[in-house]
Amino acid sequence: QVQLVESGGGLVQPGGSLRLSCVASGFTFSNYAMKWYRQAPGKEREWVAGIYTAGGSTNYANSVKGRFIISRDNAKKTLYLQMNSLKPEDTAVYYCNAVIFGVIQWGQGTQVTVSS
Numbered sequence: 001q002v003q004l005v006e007s008g009g010g011l012v013q014p015g016g017s018l019r020l021s022c023v024a025s026g027f028t029f030s031n032y033a034m035k036w037y038r039q040a041p042g043k044e045r046e047w048v049a050g051i052y053t054a055g056g057s058t059n060y061a062n063s064v065k066g067r068f069i070i071s072r073d074n075a076k077k078t079l080y081l082q083m084n085s086l087k088p089e090d091t092a093v094y095y096c097n098a099v100i101f102g103v104i105q106w107g108q109g110t111q112v113t114v115s116s
Contacts, residue, residue, distance in 0.1 A: 019083070
C-alpha cells in the first residue's frame with residue numbers, strides 16, 4: 001500500500017536550519033508530483049511547497065520563498081525540505097502529500113519547533 005513517512009523534525013533556535021525527509025513506498029515515486037504542507041496549533045493545514053516530476057519544477061508559498069528548498073531523489077524515493085532561516089512562525093507539524101491513484105495521501109507528520 002501507499003506509505004509516506006516523514007522524519008527530520010525537532011527543536012531549533014530562530015535562524016537555524018533543519019532538513020525534513022519523506023520516504024515513499026507503494027507507488028512509482030518518480031511519476032508523481034509531491035508537496036509539503038504544515039499545520040500550526042489552532043490553524044488550518046497550509047501548503048508550503050511543491051515539486052513536479054523528473055523536470056524538478058518547484059513552487060513555494062510566499063511565507064517560505066527564499067528560505068525553504070524542496071527537492072527529490074527519485075532513486076531513493078525520497079522527498080526533502082531544506083528549511084533555513086527558521087522563524088518561530090514556522091513552528092508546525094509538517095506533512096508530505098501526494099495524490100496517488102486519485103486518493104490524497106498524507107504521511108504521519110513530523111514536528112518542527114522553532115524557539116529560543
